[in-house]
Amino acid sequence: MKKHTIAVLVNNQPGVLQRVSGLFGRRGFNIESITVGTSEEPGLSRMVIVTTGDDHTLEQVTKQLYKLIDVIKVVDLSANPMVGRELALIKVNAEPTARPEILGVVDTFRAAVVDIGTSTLMVQVVGDTEKIDAMVELLKPYGIRELSRTGVTAMMRGNAK
Numbered sequence: 001m002k003k004h005t006i007a008v009l010v011n012n013q014p015g016v017l018q019r020v021s022g023l024f025g026r027r028g029f030n031i032e033s034i035t036v037g038t039s040e041e042p043g044l045s046r047m048v049i050v051t052t053g054d055d056h057t058l059e060q061v062t063k064q065l066y067k068l069i070d071v072i073k074v075v076d077l078s079a080n081p082m083v084g085r086e087l088a089l090i091k092v093n094a095e096p097t098a099r100p101e102i103l104g105v106v107d108t109f110r111a112a113v114v115d116i117g118t119s120t121l122m123v124q125v126v127g128d129t130e131k132i133d134a135m136v137e138l139l140k141p142y143g144i145r146e147l148s149r150t151g152v153t154a155m156m157r158g159n160a161k
Helices: 016-026 055-067 099-108 129-142
Strands: 002-011 031-038 044-053 071-076 082-093 112-116 120-127 144-149 153-156
Touching: 002 016, 002 055, 002 153, 016 031, 016 044, 016 055, 044 055, 055 071, 082 129, 099 112, 099 120, 099 129, 120 129, 129 144
Parallel strands: none
Antiparallel strands: 002 044, 002 071, 031 044, 082 120, 082 144, 082 153, 112 120
8 A cells, every 4th residue: 555645637616535535445545634725727726635555446437537527637646756735733832841742843843833821832834745654743742732734736847737
């Protein structure tokens, strides 16, 4: 099993996300993350989907995606050099005595404190999935109160489109 990051260019229409995610479910493919937003083309949206499976299954899903009327283009980003990023907001217990240690972790990861409460800190971190996972693990001992992650968004490197 291999991790795949695919970009799907679709018409910006109601129900497209449901049809795409339903196709994955019917094929027994788990979606690890999905991000959707407008693209550079008016009227089109780009979905970036991270999933795991073998190459044959991915090929089958790609063929099935092209059968959906609103799908314009499907690209396996992970088959090429790519840049992938995720954003996470992490609210952690932070009594004043623990704050210097937590701020050391924040600085190490080039993250940012975006909110300070009387007994909490909210940290924003941007990076690849492994960086986010590592920061979450280091903050767990302090007590994570809340965690929100965007999912991966990605593009191919260089001039490729």
